[in-house]
Amino acid sequence: MPGELNGLIHQPLRLKIMATLNALSPREAIEFTRLKSIVEATDGNLGAHLSTLEQAGYVQIEKDFVAKKPRTRVALTRNGRRALVQHVAYLRDILEGVAPTD
């Protein structure tokens, strides 16, 4: 798969979020609080970056209630997984001297 720079994913926290979600099984979701502890972000910061990724179609966010408590779950979409794979390929191309560097 040809690599290409994805400026949206390349932001450090978004990269961590995408990598974390990519470690799960296809369509597997993770709770917001769990994701927050893994990527070590604040509620507001994580929420903002997730909105950006959701608008790009890279993540799917589901909100529901469990035992009357709100629950937010996040999963990587097929497009998101493909975009991350392409971005990783681009990063590897740079290290191997295939892609142009600055």
Added chain:
Amino acid sequence: MPISTQEAAEALSDIALAQQRASILRGYERGAPHFVLWGFIWVVGYSLSDVAPNMAGPGWLVLDAIGITGSYFLGRASATNACIASKDYGRRFSAAGVTLFAFIFATYFIMKPHSAAQYGAFPALLMAAIYTVVGIWRGIRWTVSGVVLGVFTVAGFALLREHFMLWMAAAGGGALLLTGFWLRRA
């Protein structure tokens, strides 16, 4: 705008670290309720083996059946929560339980332990070894719990042979329960 080789290397390193951390914490989260369930089962089973040794055999059969069934439902629940195929996941947990159960009884059949303490120590040592090995790949907390369980088992067998079952109820079952809470807090 192209990026430098150093930036690319750092980004790849960040990706690898995030994926490794996610994988380890997911394992802790899923393992925690099983440790708590089996911790309770060990407390009850080993206590029963101490106070009513003649009831230990059938008692453990019932407790193991409860544990395997419980693991099935815990596996299903954690998979449902994560939106993945819950039935398959539950089946894997119970299949793992049945496999271990069969292995332990096949070993008893072939090796024929000489004492109740040997019967009690073998499953604990087996689980200690499994947790230790799993932890080599899947996170240090598995290894710590495996080593602690193994040391407790050998120490109890060597030093407290007369009250070994009671020791295993407290130390073995307690170690599993504490491990479950420890993994959940990760």
